[in-house]
Amino acid sequence: xxxxxxxxxxxxxxxxxxxxxxxxxxxxxxxxxxxxxxxxxxxxxxxxxxxxxxxxxxxxxxxxxxxxxxxxxxxxxxxxxxxxxxxxxxxxxxxxxxxxxxxxxxxxxxxxxxxxxxxxxxxxxxxxxxxxxxxxxxxxxxxxxxxxxxxxxxxxxxxxxxxxxxxxxxxxxxxxxxxxxxxxxxxxxxxxxxxxxxxxxxxxxxxxxxxxxxxxxxxxxxxxxxxxxxxxxxxxxxxxxxxxxxxxxxxxxxxxxxxxxxxxxxxxxxxxxxxxxxxxxxxxxxxxxxxxxxxxxxxxxxxxxxxxxxxxxxxxxxxxxxxxxxxxxxxxxxxxxxxxxxxxxxxxxxxxxxxxxxxxxxxxxxxxxxxxxxxxxxxxxxxxxxxxxxx
Ligand SMILES: Cc1cc2nc3c(=O)[nH]c(=O)nc-3n(C[C@H](O)[C@H](O)[C@H](O)COP(=O)(O)OP(=O)(O)OC[C@H]3O[C@@H](n4cnc5c(N)ncnc54)[C@H](O)[C@@H]3O)c2cc1C
Numbered sequence: 001x002x003x004x005x006x007x008x009x010x011x012x013x014x015x016x017x018x019x020x021x022x023x024x025x026x027x028x029x030x031x032x033x034x035x036x037x038x039x040x041x042x043x044x045x046x047x048x049x050x051x052x053x054x055x056x057x058x059x060x061x062x063x064x065x066x067x068x069x070x071x072x073x074x075x076x077x078x079x080x081x082x083x084x085x086x087x088x089x090x091x092x093x094x095x096x097x098x099x100x101x102x103x104x105x106x107x108x109x110x111x112x113x114x115x116x117x118x119x120x121x122x123x124x125x126x127x128x129x130x131x132x133x134x135x136x137x138x139x140x141x142x143x144x145x146x147x148x149x150x151x152x153x154x155x156x157x158x159x160x161x162x163x164x165x166x167x168x169x170x171x172x173x174x175x176x177x178x179x180x181x182x183x184x185x186x187x188x189x190x191x192x193x194x195x196x197x198x199x200x201x202x203x204x205x206x207x208x209x210x211x212x213x214x215x216x217x218x219x220x221x222x223x224x225x226x227x228x229x230x231x232x233x234x235x236x237x238x239x240x241x242x243x244x245x246x247x248x249x250x251x252x253x254x255x256x257x258x259x260x261x262x263x264x265x266x267x268x269x270x271x272x273x274x275x276x277x278x279x280x281x282x283x284x285x286x287x288x289x290x291x292x293x294x295x296x297x298x299x300x301x302x303x304x305x306x307x308x309x310x311x312x313x314x315x316x317x318x319x320x321x322x323x324x325x326x327x328x329x330x331x332x333x334x335x336x337x338x339x340x341x342x343x344x345x346x347x348x349x350x351x352x353x354x355x356x357x358x359x360x361x362x363x364x365x366x367x368x369x370x371x372x373x374x375x376x377x378x379x380x381x382x383x384x385x386x387x388x389x390x391x
Contacts, residue, residue, distance in 0.1 A: 006089070007033060007075075007102065008024070008033050008101065008102065008103045008105070008312065009033075009035075009091065009103070010033065010104075010107070011036050011084075011091065011105070011252075012283070013035050013039075013068075013107075014043065015107075015283060015298040015301035015302050015305065016105075016109075016282040016305040016308075017037070017105065018042060018367045019302045019304075019305025020280075020309050021033055021072075022068075023305065024312055025072055025073060026309075032075075033075065034074075034076075034099070034101075035065070035069065035074055035077075036077050036081055036091075036099070037065060037078060037079075038078065038079065039065075040066070041062040041065065042063050042065060043062055043129060044365075046332075048133050049163050049167045050359075051130065051133055052133040052137060053170070053337055055337065056359075061366070063366070063367065068367045079094060079095070079097070080093065081093060081108075081252045082252055083252055084104070084252055084255065085255040086104075086255070086273070086279055087255070089102070103278045103280075103312060103315070104278065104279045104280070105279075105280045105281075105308055105312075106265070106273075106279065106280070106281045106282070107281070107282045107283040107301065108250040108251065108252070109284050109301075110248060110285065110296070111128055111250055112126045112243055112246070112248075113245075117217070117218065118218040118219070119218050119220055122219075122221075123219045123220065123221060123241060124219060124241045124242065125240060125242045126244075127160060127242060136240075139240055140152075140168070140240060148237070149237035149239050151176070151177045151238050152168060152176045152177070152178050152179065153181055153236075153238055153240075153242070154178065154180050155216055155241065155242065155243050156180075156181070156244040156246065157181075157186075157188065158245075161180055161242075161245070162187060163333060163334045163335070164242065165180050165208050166334065166335050166336035166339070167336060170336045176239060176240075177209065178209065179211055180208060180209070181214050182212050182213075182214070184212070184213070186212070187199060187200065187212075192343035193343075194341065195333045195342075198333070198335060199335060199341065202336060202339070206336065213228065214226045214227065214228055214234075219241055222238075223235045223236060223237055247284065248263060249263055249265070249284060262287070265285055265287065266289055267288060267289065268288075269289065269292070269323035270321040270322065270323055271286070271311060271324050272321070277315065278315070280308045283301035284296050284301065298365075299328075304324060307322075307324045330344015331344060332358045334355075334358065338355050342354045342358060
């Protein structure tokens with residue numbers, strides 16, 4: 001393999017970044033790899049609901065980057081990347097330190113999008129990080145002051161809104177009235193039919209109030225203002241509003257103009273930035289050219305991370321790169337305490353079996369670590385080859 005002078009730098013150590021780093025290292029032990037993340041721990045977001053409900057401990061799904069990269073020969077630094085210069089091949093960290101790179105993998109993920117709706121930033125809770133789930137738990141654990149509404153509004157009936165509403169209902173039973181607000185006429189617009197039907201049944205069984213065709217107009221410190229199908233505004237007091245209605249890419253500043261679609265970075269089928277073959281962009285922040293869109297999921301980010309590791313090697317060796325093809329291995333959904341729904345590779349499961357399977361499958365997806373979800377479910381994992389194909 002050709003030698004390179006400066007390191008391969010990976011910015012963002014989530015699903016895309018960790019997989020790119022570990023897969024590249026596995027097959028190329030002689031290259032210098034530097035991973036930079038603003039956090040100290042990996043966040044396994046698909047299991048955030050179970051951390052919230054205390055079915056899984058946070059340490060099981062938030063391993064430190066130190067433990068993930070120890071003895072791997074990969075250097076990890078905790079820092080925030082604020083600016084990237086693609087032409088001069090350097091990035092600037094929050095303390096103005098500059099880092100040069102030969103090749104760059106950018107995988108900085110996404111955060112909640114408030115769509116500039118008044119009051120969302122000030123008055124809503126979010127559910128995107130471990131810190132968010134801790135904050136939400138603290139707020140919901142408080143007693144309801146006399147005269148205050150017991151209504152919770154969860155905004156958005158995508159996977160996050162539906163999964164969270166089921167856990168909140170199970171955890172707080174009769175304390176709150178749980179409402180899901182959805183601006184279209186359907187829940188889980190991009191999900192598999194089986195999971196959608198299971199979720200609809202569960203929402204009914206749990207008496208969660210589903211408000212379809214409503215969108216949030218404004219939120220203030222006392223009321224949520226919702227606009228209905230006929231554009232009339234309905235007001236309601238609330239105890240808590242939880243925003244799960246959309247995400248936007250986390251992007252540092254760039255010294256060059258680059259092409260974006262809906263603020264996501266446009267990439268070619270080899271996952272490279274247009275005009276910069278030494279830069280790869282993966283995960284939630286990327287958009288494939290020619291309107292080829294992949295779901296915005298951990299599954300895609302992980303597969304892209306693995307693919308980048310392969311293409312990086314080909315690029316360094318001046319060989320022809322391979323286009324990325326997403327393999328849809330299915331979809332899993334948490335539907336309350338001890339319950340889930342799975343649809344993948346022609347198989348469908350729901351209930352307790354699906355809950356156990358979901359946990360096993362996710363355990364097998366955890367990055368290489370010592371004490372973690374892997375060890376606590378080790379007896380399950382011995383059987384994981386049975387489920388090898390799914391997710
Ligand atoms: C509650 C929840 C549940 C989910 N459930 C599922 C599910 O069941 N199945 C599924 O497939 N997907 C699920 N997802 C989506 C999935 O988590 C994301 O699609 C996935 O994390 C994207 O991977 P990524 O590598 O692009 O970004 P991330 O995994 O978010 O990683 C981005 C990393 O970049 C770091 N970073 C960001 N900006 C900077 C910067 N400027 N400098 C340094 N570091 C930076 C962040 O700290 C983070 O570690 C869920 C998401 C949420 C929030």
